[in-house]
Structure formats: structure tokens, C-alpha cells
Amino acid sequence: MIVVMESGATAEQIEHMAEAVRRLGLRASVIEGTERTVIAAIGEKRADMMESLASGPGVAAVMPIAAPYKLASREVRPDPSCVRVGEFAAGAGAVGVIAGPCSVESEEQIMSAARAVKAAGATALRGGAFKPRTSPYSFQGMKEEGLKLMAAAREETGLAVVTEVMGTDDVELVARYADVLQVGARNMQNYRLLEAVGGAGRPVLLKRGPSATMDEFLLAAEYILNEGNDQLMLCERGIRTFEGHTRFTLPLASISYLHRKTHLPVVIDPSHGTGHTYMVPDLAYAAIAAGADGLMVEVHPSPETALSDGYQSLDFAGFEAMMARCRRVAEAVDQELVGSTVPAS
Ligand code: PEP
Ligand code: MN
Numbered sequence: 001m002i003v004v005m006e007s008g009a010t011a012e013q014i015e016h017m018a019e020a021v022r023r024l025g026l027r028a029s030v031i032e033g034t035e036r037t038v039i040a041a042i043g044e045k046r047a048d049m050m051e052s053l054a055s056g057p058g059v060a061a062v063m064p065i066a067a068p069y070k071l072a073s074r075e076v077r078p079d080p081s082c083v084r085v086g087e088f089a090a091g092a093g094a095v096g097v098i099a100g101p102c103s104v105e106s107e108e109q110i111m112s113a114a115r116a117v118k119a120a121g122a123t124a125l126r127g128g129a130f131k132p133r134t135s136p137y138s139f140q141g142m143k144e145e146g147l148k149l150m151a152a153a154r155e156e157t158g159l160a161v162v163t164e165v166m167g168t169d170d171v172e173l174v175a176r177y178a179d180v181l182q183v184g185a186r187n188m189q190n191y192r193l194l195e196a197v198g199g200a201g202r203p204v205l206l207k208r209g210p211s212a213t214m215d216e217f218l219l220a221a222e223y224i225l226n227e228g229n230d231q232l233m234l235c236e237r238g239i240r241t242f243e244g245h246t247r248f249t250l251p252l253a254s255i256s257y258l259h260r261k262t263h264l265p266v267v268i269d270p271s272h273g274t275g276h277t278y279m280v281p282d283l284a285y286a287a288i289a290a291g292a293d294g295l296m297v298e299v300h301p302s303p304e305t306a307l308s309d310g311y312q313s314l315d316f317a318g319f320e321a322m323m324a325r326c327r328r329v330a331e332a333v334d335q336e337l338v339g340s341t342v343p344a345s
Contacts, residue, residue, distance in 0.1 A: 002076050003039040003053050006060045013058030014039070020056055024049050031077045036060070040076045042226070067261065069218040071225035077263040080293075083203050083231050085160040085179045088123040089338045090233055090294035091265030095330050096338050098124040098162050098180075098205075098267070098296040099319060102309035103131050103139060104146035112301045114153035116316040120323040123339035124180065125150065125159040126296060130166045131308060132186050139307040147177035154179070162205060162296075171196045178202060185209050185237055185272075188220050198227025205233045205267065205296070210240040210248060214257060221264060233265045234258060235296060238273035247275020247312065250283055255290045267294035271312045277303065280314055281322040288329045288337075295326070 003017055014030060018039050021028040026043035041053070045064075054062045067073040082091035090096035099117040104110045104127040114125050129146030131139065142149070150161045160179040165171050166187065174181060180203045187193055188209035197204050204224050208217045217234065224232050236255070238248025250273030258266045270283035284295050300306045300313040314322065323337075330337040 001041050001045055001050060001053075001062055001064045003041060003056070003059055004061045004063065005037045005039070006058050007036045009037060009058035009060075013056075017053065017056050017059060020053060024052075029071060029076075033077065033079050035078075038076060040065070040070060042070050067218075068215060069222040069262070071230075072218050072221045072262045072264060074261060074263050079263060080259075081230060081232075081263045081265065083180075083233050083265055085124070085203055085231075086158060087339055088160040088179075090267060092293075093334075093336055094338045095288060095292065095326075095335045096124060096267075096294040097122040097323070097326070098126050098294065099299045100126040100162075101128075101300045101306065102271075102298050102313065103128045103307055104142050104149050105307050107149050107152070109301055110146075110149045110153050111156070113299055113316075114157045114159055116301070117299055117319060118157045118159055120316075120320040121327070121337065121339050122323070123159065124162050125153055125157070126162045126182075126298070127153075128164050128308075130164055130170060130174070132164070132166055132184050133308070144173060147174065151177045165193070165197060168192050168196045171200050175200045175202050180205050180233075183207060188212055189216065191220075191223055194220055194223035195227055198224040198229045201229075203231035203233070204229060205235050207235040207237050207269070208239070208254075210238065212239075214254070214261070218258075218262060221262070233267050233294065234262070235267040235269055236273070237269035237296075246273070246279065248273055250274060252283075252286055252290050255287065255292050259291060265293035266291075267296050268292045269296040271296070271298035271309065275312050277312055277314060277318070280312065281318070281325065284322055284326055285329045288326055288335065289333055291333065291335070297322070 018028040099122040131141035165174040268287035303313040
């Protein structure tokens with residue numbers, strides 16, 4: 001349930017009510033909105049609890065939270081949340097672009113990609129060092145060596161580093177180098193991993209499982225939020241359907257739906273979502289027009305020689321052209337493409 005405080009409630013009254021919630025054996029999460037503060041009371045509720053809290057000082061109302069996900073719900077936090085890392089921002093009017101290769105392959109590859117995506121206006125660098133591959137015989141990533149190269153690319157460019165963590169054993173290692181921990185589609189319901197990244201002290205990008213429903217997606221997000229980490233982005237990367245003309249089917253309706261149900265920023269991945277380089281820009285424009293808070297795009301210096309996902313990667317010129325148009329689309333829908341000022345060359 002949520003305890004909605006009156007708009008003029010004092011800090012003492014808010015703390016008093018948070019303590020009252022805790023005394024009932026519930027977790028209290030204080031969320032300051034633009035209009036008023038609410039306290040989310042998470043845990044098993046009993047019928048008498050609502051009445052006893054409703055009579056507290058400075059309380060406007062006590063209401064049940066209808067959604068099965070509590071902390072992710074917009075009922076609890078009506079204002080959109082924003083994830084910020086360095087110059088990267090996504091949510092609450094800011095559109096952040098995360099770009100880079102599918103996998104880190106070499107120093108030269110990641111450095112040149114970092115420079116190119118930065119120059120085109122991206123504010124975060126993607127690159128997998130631990131790669132979830134369908135076949136055990138495919139390239140599995142450079143592991144810690146790849147993480148070191150990503151950190152070096154951040155050093156030079158200032159881009160925030162976004163990289164996947166595949167298992168609980170690797171969370172500490174990846175968190176040492178990364179700015180944002182990515183939980184991949186295949187791991188969306190790996191609950192131990194969700195708890196571990198929730199407690200790792202880094203922002204998280206959670207990708208939707210290819211066969212997960214929206215409720216399952218939001219309940220997976222809830223695991224991360226429940227560890228006290230509210231720096232969380234949701235990434236729609238396409239789902240599996242009967243359709244074969246795209247690698248996955250990318251439902252852009254997820255943007256509107258998620259914005260209605262949750263305050264969390266929504267990032268669209270048109271690379272995995274389509275599986276074809278030529279489709280990526282169109283879906284990126286459509287995503288921004290539909291209100292996406294961010295994009296995650298695969299960019300490679302030489303897509304035809306990439307060790308993974310070259311067929312859906314943009315080259316540098318393609319990315320630059322896409323960004324120029326994304327900027328115009330963002331402007332048209334009153335969104336701000338963060339880092340959109342391209343340095344003069
Ligand atoms: C990725 O972003 O590199 C990736 C593996 O994506 P997904 O988990 O969405 O398949
Ligand atoms: Mn990929």
C-alpha cells in the first residue's frame with residue numbers, strides 16, 4: 001500500500017510515518033514527488049494496517065497498490081524517473097543513446113567505435129565482454145580483458161560504459177569496470193542475478209526476455225528495485241513471434257504501455273529488435289517519436305568482419321546519419337537528445 005502525505009507534510013511527519021510503517025513489519029520506501037511525498041509500504045498487508053496508518057500526522061490518504069509490482073509502479077511514483085551516469089541521461093524528457101559494438105573484440109575496434117559514437121552524439125558506450133551466445137562454439141567475449149578496454153575507452157572519451165553481466169559470480173568484477181550493468185534478455189528471470197545487480201551499487205539496464213510478458217518484465221525489475229537500487233532502465237529488445245522477416249518482433253507499443261504503468265525509463269534496442277542493419281534507423285526514429293527515453297544501438301567499424309551481430313550493426317557513417325535524424329525527431333516531439341551537440345571537427 002502507499003501512504004500519501006499531505007502536500008505540506010513536514011520532514012518529521014514523513015519520518016514518523018516511515019517509522020510507523022516499519023513498526024508494522026513492512027519496508028518503507030520514501031518517494032519524494034514534485035507535488036507530494038508518498039511512502040511505499042512493501043510487505044504482507046493486514047486489513048487493519050491501512051486504518052491505523054490513515055490516522056497518522058500529515059497523512060492525506062492510504063491506498064492499496066493495485067499493480068503486482070510495487071516499487072516499479074507509477075501508482076507509487078507518479079513522476080518519471082531519470083537514470084544519470086556522467087553525461088548520459090535517460091528519462092523525464094532526456095533521451096540517451098548507448099552505442100557501440102555487440103562485442104569488444106580488440107583495443108583498436110573499441111577505441112575507434114568509442115570515438116565515432118561520441119563524435120556522433122552518443123553519451124554511453126556499449127560492448128559485450130561476457131557474451132551470451134546460442135552456440136558454445138561461437139565467440140564468447142574477451143572477459144576481463146574486454147572490460148579493461150572498455151574502461152580505457154571511457155578514460156579517453158568520457159562515455160559511460162554499459163556492459164553485460166551474465167552470472168552472479170561476475171557481478172563484482174563487472175561492477176569494478178562498468179558504469180551500467182546490463183542484464184541480458186536470456187537472464188531476465190534469473191532472480192539471483194537480479195538481486196545481485198540490485199545490490200551492486202551501479203545503475204542497471206534490464207533487457208526484456210524474448211518470451212516475457214510485460215508483467216513478468218516489471219516483476220523482474222521489481223527484484224532490482226527491491227534491493228534499494230532505483231537507477232534502473234528497462235530495455236525492449238524484441239520478442240519471439242511466428243514472424244520471420246525480422247530476427248525478433250520489436251513492439252513499440254511497449255513504450256506507451258510501460259510509460260503508463262511504470263516511472264522507469266524505457267530504452268529501445270532496434271538492433272536486436274530487427275536483426276537487419278537497414279531497418280535499424282527507421283525503428284530508432286519511430287522509437288523516439290513514440291516517446292522512448294533511450295536507444296541502444298550496435299555500431300561497428302567494419303560490420304562485415306564483426307565477431308558477433310555484424311548483420312545488424314551500423315557502420316560509423318550510418319550511425320552518424322541516423323543520429324542527425326534522431327535529433328530532429330526528438331526535437332519534433334519535445335524530447336532532448338542528450339549529448340546532441342556534435343563537437344566541431
Ligand atoms: C546484447 O545487447 O549484446 C545482447 C546480447 O542482447 P540481448 O540480451 O537482448 O539478446
Ligand atoms: Mn548483439
